[in-house]
Amino acid sequence: MRFHYLLFAFLILFLVPAPGDAFIRKTIQKLFCRIRGGRCAMFSCLLKEEQIGQCSNRGRKCCRMKKK
Secondary structure, rough: OHHHHHHHHHHHHHHOOOOOOHHHHHHHHHHHHHHOEEEEEOOOOOOOEEEEEEOOOOOOEEEEEOOO
16 A cells, blocks of 8 residues: 555656746647647748747747648
């Protein structure tokens, strides 16, 4: 039974992000971008793409091909 307490403590330690780190939020934003058929671009979308969201707060954009 003590093993469960130790395992629980390690899970909390590794899953709770450090203050100021938005690891979970960034991961969810990337996942939603992929679900919507987009990709995460570092700076800007290509000419044949449109921006449909953001992948992070630091400027990464979620882009997908323009609909015709």
